Every structure is written in C-alpha cells, then in structure tokens.
Amino acid sequence: MNCRHCQTLLLREADQLGTAGERAKLEAHLAGCPDCRSLQADLRNLTREVREELRAARVPDVAQEWRQLRHALQQDKTEAARSKRSNAGWWIVPPLAAAAAVALLFLVQTPPPESAGGPTTNGSGPVIARAEYVEPGDAAAATMVFVDKPSGWLVVWATDTPPARKG
Structure with missing residues (x-):
C-alpha cells in the first residue's frame, strides 16, 4: 500500500x-510509515476538537428565530408600503406644472372675445372678427365649420380636393 491510498483510508476511518x-x-502501513502516523494523529486531534466545538455550540430556538424573521419581514413590508404611499403622486407633479404653464401662457396671449358685433382691433394687435356662418369658396372643397358659443371661437377645417381627371 502506498501513502496516497493510506491517506484515503485514514479519511474513511475518521468518518x-x-x-x-x-x-x-x-494498521500494517502505519506501523512502517511515520508520515502517515503523524497524519493520523492530526486527523484524530482535529476530529476531537471539532466534536468539542459542536458540543459547545449554542443552538438557537428555531421557533423563536422564525417569529423574529416573520416580524422583521412584516416590518419591511409596512415600511415599504408607507414609502410607496408617500412617493405615489410625485411623478405627476412636473407634467401637470408644465401643462398649467402652457395653459396660462395660452390664456394670457389670447385676446378676450368682443361683445359687440363686427370686426374690431385690439389696440395695435390683429383684427378680431365674429362670424356665425362661413361659406366655402369652392364647392369641391371639404369644409367643416364649428363655432364655440361660450368662447366665441370660430374653427374652420378645410381641405382642397384634387380636381377630377378626365380621361
């Protein structure tokens, strides 16, 4: 038997x-090999020390450990829910502020509708006109007219249709 095979057997013996x-x-190999005897003594000492450490080790109460773990997890869930509630609406604030700024700019730059009929000027600005009806100049044009009564805005959508080809 060689030392390598002996070392394998020493490990099996330790287990x-x-x-x-x-x-x-x-035993026959150990009688003639001082290196393997030294290894055997080291393994026995190591095994003895490990067993002593295992006996001295404090084993926690499993039920108590589970209760503590569940409590910690429940606290984490509660804190996460509180955090979500406090941060829930903040993502919408910047877009709403931008929309409010655009609406305010539009309202400030839009002249108020005139109560009197007919075109008027607003200082040095553009002519403000009112119309209850718009007649398209071209019968082939697709035109849609909308008057918003509360604001007085007249909206006209018109598209020219290409002339029909004769052919």
Missing part, C-alpha cells in the same frame, strides 16, 4: 466508514 479489511491494511 467511521472503514471496513475490517481496510483497517488491517491501514
């Missing part, structure tokens, strides 16, 4: 897995 035949071969 108490060796057979009677393996123990006999191991």
